[in-house]
Amino acid sequence: MVMRKIFTLAALSAAVTATSALAAEPYSGAELYSHGSNGQFKYGRFEARMQMVSSPGTVSSMFLYYDNSYLGGGEPWEEIDIEVLGKDATKFQSNILSNSKENQNSSEGFHTVNPATNAGYHTYTIVWTPEYVSWELDGVEVRRDVSGVNKSKQGLEQVNTLVHDESLRFNLWLSGSPGWTGDYNQCSFPQYQYINWIKVYSYNPQTKQFTLKWKDSFDTFNSSIWAKGNWDMEKVTHSTSNVNIVNGYLVLSLTRAGQEGAPSYVPQDPNPELYDQDIGGPASSQSSNPSSSQSFNPGSSSSAFGPTYGSSDSQNPYNPEALVAGVEHPFSLSMQKDGFTVNGAVEGASWVVYDLNGMVLLKGSLPGKASSQFVSTRNLPRGAYLLKVGRNGYSQSFRFVKP
Secondary structure (H helix, E strand, C coil): CCCCCCCCCCHHHHHHHHHHHHCCCEEEEEEECCCCCCCCCCCCEEEEEEEECCCCCEEEEEEEEEECCCCCCCECCCEEEEEECCCCEEEEEEEEEEECCCEEEECHHHHHHHHCCCCCCCCEEEEEECCCEEEEEEEEEEEEEEEECCCCCCCCCCCCHHCCCEEEEEEEECCCCHHHHHHHHCCCEEEEEEEEEEEEEEEEEECCEEEEEECCCCCCCCCCCCEECCEECCCCCHHHEEEEEEEEEEEEEEEEECCCCCCCCCCCCCCCCCCCCCCCCCCCCCCCCCCCEEECCCCCCCCHHHHHHCCHHCCCCCCCCCCCCCCCCCCCEEECCCEEEEEEECCCCEEEEEEECEEEEEEECCCHHHHHHHEEEEEEEECEEEEEEECCEEEEEEEEEEC
């Protein structure tokens, strides 16, 4: 996405005045944004359990944003996106926007979601550290951009340019770019984005540990964390009346002008605790082992892939290795009800499952080239885990959650 967002905090009125000439169509959108001491972040882990919107022309989102990006004139643009676009409910778009308002850099990626984004609740996650930015869906990492490795479509660094505090934002609006989102004239109204809960973790660059900062389950509207947008956004004007709490859910509404407000019914999340496991919480404190457990000493000759683990792993096995630029990564992970399937395109690959303390819980090897193996997790306690798959000095890491 290039040059589609205008956000303000202290200088909101100036931006509204500047965009009034581009006055929105007779539609009302919604934006929720964090502010104050609890709402500005430099690095961290950001999780939200949501049912999104997908109707022609819509953008349904979660993102991190440097609040002065819109100013231009020497201010950098810094933004990390999760966006569901109206022309395809079966995918979400990940993106980093960088450089400047006048010359934005982007790096869009698309990720399959099943069931569709507007057909059920999923847990969406952005992880931001000085070393990498990653995106997760339902506890499985789907993309990782590493500082000094991955670059924008324009060929420029992005991760290491994200240096300012950012707010956490969610919005629902109509785009005037039919090739990107579909034709907004075909959108039906009203549309609703439902948020069950949001969790924010801080990040310590020295220890490389994430610590839970707060969780909001939306029993009430917490104005010490959140505020509501009221500015023009392409084909809509954001209305504070379109941000509401209904039966313990935060609801963003997209409506015709004059019809703003909350829905009378909110679809219930059938698994509200699914993937709601604190990093360093229950999973990292489990003492029960499904088989023989051994301690993890990254970089030692006894580890599954020997010295291929970097020094960062000696601090925290939850921190996966950087993916190598230009390499077609040969492993993938798909989750099932009672386990997962690890897929490999090379021979001689081994896999290891760790808890978040680095204890080896399960391990094995793929039977051959272009092969798959189902691994049962029936004997694992509920919680978050790390799977590493590799061979001959190369490995990939996947986080997964057993609900």
